[in-house]
Amino acid sequence: MEPEQFQQTFKDLETEVGRVIVGHGDLIRRVLIAFFAGGHVLLEGVPGLGKTLLVKSLSRALGLSFKRIQFTPDLMPSDIVGTEVLTETSGRREFQFKQGPIFAHVVLADEINRATPKTQSAVLEAMEEKQVTVFGDSHILEAPFIVLATQNPIELEGTYPLPEAQLDRFFFKLLVTSPAPAELKEILKRTTGAVSAEVSRVLFEDGGRRVSEMQELVRQVMIAPPIEDYVVRLVHATQPDAGNGGPLKSSVRQYIRFGSSPRGAQAIILGAKGNALVENRVHVSYEDVERTIFPALRHRLILNFQAEAENITTDQVIAEIVKQVPRN
Amino acid sequence: MNMSGPSSHREKPERLVRRLAARLSRHVLWDSLLLFVPPALALIYIVALFFQAAWLSARIAAAAAIAIAVLGGLAVYFRRRPLVPGMRTAARLIDRQSGAKDHFLTLASVDPANQPEAFLARLRRQAGGFLDRVDLKRNFPYRFKSSAYWSLGGSLLAASLIHLLLPLGLPGRDAARETERLRELAQQMAVNADLRALARELEATAAQLDDPKLSAEEKQALARQLEEKIQDQQKKQEQKDDQDLLAQAASALSGHKPQDAAGGQQEKEQQKGAGGIQSNARQDGQGQGKQGEGGSGEGKDESGAQLSQGMDQGKSSQANNKERGQDKNPAGGEKDNQSPADPNQPDSDPDKDKPGMTQGGAREGGGRQQASADPPPQGGSPAERFYKPGEGKEGLKGAGYVTVQLPEEVVADTKGESRPTKDSKNSRTRTQIPVSNVPLPSHVPNAPAEKQPLPIEYRGIIR
Numbered sequence: 101m102e103p104e105q106f107q108q109t110f111k112d113l114e115t116e117v118g119r120v121i122v123g124h125g126d127l128i129r130r131v132l133i134a135f136f137a138g139g140h141v142l143l144e145g146v147p148g149l150g151k152t153l154l155v156k157s158l159s160r161a162l163g164l165s166f167k168r169i170q171f172t173p174d175l176m177p178s179d180i181v182g183t184e185v186l187t188e189t190s191g192r193r194e195f196q197f198k199q200g201p202i203f204a205h206v207v208l209a210d211e212i213n214r215a216t217p218k219t220q221s222a223v224l225e226a227m228e229e230k231q232v233t234v235f236g237d238s239h240i241l242e243a244p245f246i247v248l249a250t251q252n253p254i255e256l257e258g259t260y261p262l263p264e265a266q267l268d269r270f271f272f273k274l275l276v277t278s279p280a281p282a283e284l285k286e287i288l289k290r291t292t293g294a295v296s297a298e299v300s301r302v303l304f305e306d307g308g309r310r311v312s313e314m315q316e317l318v319r320q321v322m323i324a325p326p327i328e329d330y331v332v333r334l335v336h337a338t339q340p341d342a343g344n345g346g347p348l349k350s351s352v353r354q355y356i357r358f359g360s361s362p363r364g365a366q367a368i369i370l371g372a373k374g375n376a377l378v379e380n381r382v383h384v385s386y387e388d389v390e391r392t393i394f395p396a397l398r399h400r401l402i403l404n405f406q407a408e409a410e411n412i413t414t415d416q417v418i419a420e421i422v423k424q425v426p427r428n
Numbered sequence: 429m430n431m432s433g434p435s436s437h438r439e440k441p442e443r444l445v446r447r448l449a450a451r452l453s454r455h456v457l458w459d460s461l462l463l464f465v466p467p468a469l470a471l472i473y474i475v476a477l478f479f480q481a482a483w484l485s486a487r488i489a490a491a492a493a494i495a496i497a498v499l500g501g502l503a504v505y506f507r508r509r510p511l512v513p514g515m516r517t518a519a520r521l522i523d524r525q526s527g528a529k530d531h532f533l534t535l536a537s538v539d540p541a542n543q544p545e546a547f548l549a550r551l552r553r554q555a556g557g558f559l560d561r562v563d564l565k566r567n568f569p570y571r572f573k574s575s576a577y578w579s580l581g582g583s584l585l586a587a588s589l590i591h592l593l594l595p596l597g598l599p600g601r602d603a604a605r606e607t608e609r610l611r612e613l614a615q616q617m618a619v620n621a622d623l624r625a626l627a628r629e630l631e632a633t634a635a636q637l638d639d640p641k642l643s644a645e646e647k648q649a650l651a652r653q654l655e656e657k658i659q660d661q662q663k664k665q666e667q668k669d670d671q672d673l674l675a676q677a678a679s680a681l682s683g684h685k686p687q688d689a690a691g692g693q694q695e696k697e698q699q700k701g702a703g704g705i706q707s708n709a710r711q712d713g714q715g716q717g718k719q720g721e722g723g724s725g726e727g728k729d730e731s732g733a734q735l736s737q738g739m740d741q742g743k744s745s746q747a748n749n750k751e752r753g754q755d756k757n758p759a760g761g762e763k764d765n766q767s768p769a770d771p772n773q774p775d776s777d778p779d780k781d782k783p784g785m786t787q788g789g790a791r792e793g794g795g796r797q798q799a800s801a802d803p804p805p806q807g808g809s810p811a812e813r814f815y816k817p818g819e820g821k822e823g824l825k826g827a828g829y830v831t832v833q834l835p836e837e838v839v840a841d842t843k844g845e846s847r848p849t850k851d852s853k854n855s856r857t858r859t860q861i862p863v864s865n866v867p868l869p870s871h872v873p874n875a876p877a878e879k880q881p882l883p884i885e886y887r888g889i890i891r
Contacts, residue, residue, distance in 0.1 A: 103550070322543050322551065324534040326516055381554070382547040383538075385529040428520065 101313040106377050109314065110136070112302045116161040119297045121154050122290065123283035130274055130395055131158060131248070133374035136314045139271020139367060140227050140247040142212075142262075142399060147252060149276045150287075155208040155248040160299045163307040164205035164244065171215035173258065177222030181232040182239070197234060202226045203241060205308065209249035213259045220266055223247065227269045244311045264358065264402060271367050273399035321373035323384040326428055328369070331389055333425050335365040338401055338417075352420045355407035360400040367396035386427055394418055441555035445536045448564055449518035455570050456511045460504040462576035466583035468500030474590045481594060488640065525567050526558035609655070617661075626661055630654060 110132060117128050127143075131154065134141045143151045152168070159166030169180060182200035186193055201207065202223070209223060226232050230241045249270070251262070267273075279287060290297055303310050338359035372388035379388075394415060401414045472493045479489035513521075519536035522528070531554055540548055614630035617623035633654050637647050 102546075320544050320547060322534055322538050322547055324530060324537040326533060326537055327530065381529065382550050383530065383534040387529060428516075 101310070101317050103317065103377055103380065103382055106136075106314050106317050107380050109302060109310070110378055113158070113161050116299050116302055117154065117157045120157040120290075120299050121150055122286040123279045124150070124154070124276070127274055127276060128154065128158075129378065130272055130371075133371055133378065134271045134395075135162075135244070135246050136311070136318050137271060137367075137370040137374045138244070138246075138315050139370070140249070140269060142267070142270040142273040143248060143250045143276055144253055144273060145250070145276025146254060146278075149278065151250040151276050152208060152210060154276075155206065155250075157299045158248075159206035159208075161302045162206065162311065163301040163303045163305075164311070165242075166206045166208070167201035167204035168208040168210060169201045170210045171212045171219070173214060173216060173260075175215045175219045177219050178234075180219065180222050181226065181234055184235050195235075197237065197239065199239070200232075202232060203239070205242065205244050205246065205311075207245070207247045209247055211252060212249040213251040213261055215260065217260055217263065220260065220262060223249075224266055224269060242308070244308060244315065267399045268361050268363050270399060272371065272395035274395055275398075318370065318374045318377060321376050321382055321384060323369060323373065327372075327384055327386060327389060330386065330425070330427055331365050331368050331372075334389070334393060334421060335360045335362075335368070335397075337421050337425050338364075338397065352417055352424065355403050355410075355412050355417055356401060357404035358402035360397050364397050364400040368392050371396055390422055393422060440559055441532055441535050441552055444559060444562065444564075445515055445519045445522060445532055448522060448568060449513055449515050451564055451568060452513040452518060452521075453508075455568075456508050456513070457504070458570060459511075459573055459576065460508040462572065463507065463579045464500045464503045466580045467586075468496050470583035470587040471496045473587050477590055477594055485638075485640070521568065522558075522562055526561040528555060528558045531555035531558065623661060626657070 113132055114125070114128055117132075118125065121128060131141050131143075135158075143154070145151055156166065156168075169175075178200065180200050180202050182198050182203065184195040185198045187196045188194075189196075212220065212223070222232075226241060226245075227247050230243070230245050231238050232241065233239070247270075252259075301307075338356060340353055340356045340359060368389055369384070371392035372384045375388045375392060376382065376384050397418050398414050401417060403412060403414060403417065406412075407417070475484065475489050475492045475496065478484045479486065484492065515536040516533060519532035522532045523530055526532075531551060535548075535551055535555055538548075611631065611634045614627040614634065617630070618627035633650060636642065637650060642650075
């Protein structure tokens with residue numbers, strides 16, 4: 101696949117999803133970038149902003165299999181990964197594996213923070229290893245595989261916040277914001293009229309193969325060593341124990357409880373590569389990195405109580421890190 | 429995707445980066461040169477000044493100049509080396525200048541072997557689109573940095589200050605001159621057998637003065653001290669020479685014009701407006717008095733002492749003469765038969781023209797001068813018992829005689845026997861007193877052979 105084909109496919113997908121989702125262009129782009137980078141996305145936003153619609157539209161445009169899991173407190177791991185079911189075939193009874201909803205190309209884990217940690221952890225192996233293990237048998241998930249999880253930042257009563265280990269498995273964490281007035285007007289026009297927009301498929305029969313090719317192409321994008329060094333400095337600066345010799349001032353470091361893991365750096369670079377390809381470039385620029393660092397590190401930086409007390413958000417901390425860490 | 433293209437076209441972005449890197453490297457070289465070369469040149473100039481001032485020998489100056497040049501070169505090298513911009517820096521500058529999104533940086537920094545050829549070709553093609561936005565000469569001209577101005581100004585200032593202030597503090601140059609002078613003096617003195625020891629000492633000291641370990645103050649003090657020694661020795665030698673010359677002159681002029689030999693000093697004393705004293709005091713004292721006026725402090729003291737001694741002698745003689753003049757002491761003017769001013773011996777007056785003698789006879793007649801000029805009694809020798817204590821057959825035992833010339837007499841001399849001379853300065857007529865400190869001729873042991881101006885403090889006493 102050529103970069104131009106990638107760019108064309110990407111734009112087609114954006115266009116198709118954009119026919120249903122009003123606004124959120126940047127959100128759609130980042131979801132697609134994460135998808136082609138092979139990562140999973142955590143969407144956070146209040147109810148009613150179109151998170152589920154976005155995922156449905158995307159899977160439909162991609163022409164890939166799509167499953168939706170509504171996470172509830174009584175959801176069991178077997179409800180996600182599947183279970184062994186006793187079946188009788190030709191007069192012979194045997195256990196047969198019944199695949200759960202995780203076996204799909206695109207999985208929507210809706211309100212993932214409402215399930216118990218035991219159920220949440222069932223998704224961990226699938227997200228990272230792209231396989232599930234049931235009764236000692238491992239079952240490979242078909243590529244491409246992407247988990248789009250949503251969570252509600254409010255109504256936290258009765259929820260189980262995702263542990264840091266599980267949060268780290270998400271490539272990006274994207275914030276779904278309320279639409280602007282013009283966007284809201286367009287939403288009303290599309291959803292309250294007689295005619296509703298439909299999402300057309302962009303990828304057809306060999307959609308999975310093409311997605312895989314596009315994912316390989318993303319990894320071939322060149323990145324200059326100085327830019328790699330910049331990413332390393334950025335991620336290292338998030339470590340609270342980086343010391344006074346680090347580039348980050350103590351005024352910022354004092355709010356960080358846990359810094360980013362190496363997955364954060366991987367996400368930054370892969371996201372930057374995807375962003376470069378989208379912009380018809382075959383090399384990563386500093387701007388790609390700085391544009392990607394927010395969704396890549398937003399959920400990987402764990403702030404302390406002092407930051408919460410002072411209403412310091414991770415985006416503010418990341419912005420300060422970008423400001424303080426020099427490019428060269 | 430068009431992955432291939434002309435080789436020259438593909439190489440263009442990298443070549444531009446290399447050209448800019450070389451250009452920036454030259455800029456850094458110029459910066460370093462402009463920073464370090466002016467101080468190095470100023471230091472070399474200062475070393476040259478020191479060498480010219482003889483503070484540094486030629487070898488040390490050459491070594492210092494070479495060391496400064498080497499240090500300057502090393503400073504340029506070590507300052508330039510870390511500041512030489514690499515390909516990445518040049519690529520960043522081109523990216524910033526052309527508005528490219530790190531195209532040149534990626535091209536300059538990635539390893540082509542590990543990258544897809546199609547992507548590299550695509551990247552070169554994209555970077556080539558920015559080439560026309562970059563003009564190295566226009567976008568990256570060389571600009572003088574403030575450090576260069578500071579370096580140049582500071583170096584010029586330092587060199588100018590040293591150049592201007594060096595003559596004010598040139599003990600080294602004086603020391604060198606003194607060293608050379610010492611050597612010259614030592615060579616001159618080595619000819620004289622009496623001064624060979626001192627000449628050797630001077631040679632050794634001159635060698636010490638060339639020692640760079642000695643401080644300038646020590647050298648100055650040493651040189652001055654030795655110069656004083658040489659001057660003292662020279663004065664002593666001159667004194668000897670003068671004495672020899674005076675002795676020769678005295679022997680040559682004995683019985684002719686002993687006053688002429690001392691005419692210069694007499695003129696000086698006359699210019700002071702003093703009177704004259706002729707004394708038969710010891711000639712050693714007179715000679716040392718002249719030496720004292722020659723400049724030596726010790727000589728001056730000796731001169732003062734001798735002069736006082738002479739004056740005392742003159743006073744006592746004067747007193748004796750006065751007594752004799754008043755008392756008609758027959759022994760008072762025993763030697764006046766040899767005095768040119770003796771009026772009692774008109775026939776035997778070879779020095780008739782001498783002013784002292786004329787004064788004595790002309791103005792006071794049988795006065796004090798007359799008393800001093802009175803001859804001893806011509807009758808038979810009185811018995812020893814008739815002599816006063818301290819007197820003998822020939823008058824006062826061991827007494828000397830002086831002929832005093834008062835200022836009035838000096839003025840009178842201008843009209844009389846004194847030989848007028850023209851002062852070269854104001855062309856005023858003044859008197860040349862024919863006196864001398866030449867030792868008296870041996871055949872006239874106690875004759876007042878000279879006239880000396882009377883110091884003003886003695887005038888009242890003598891009168």
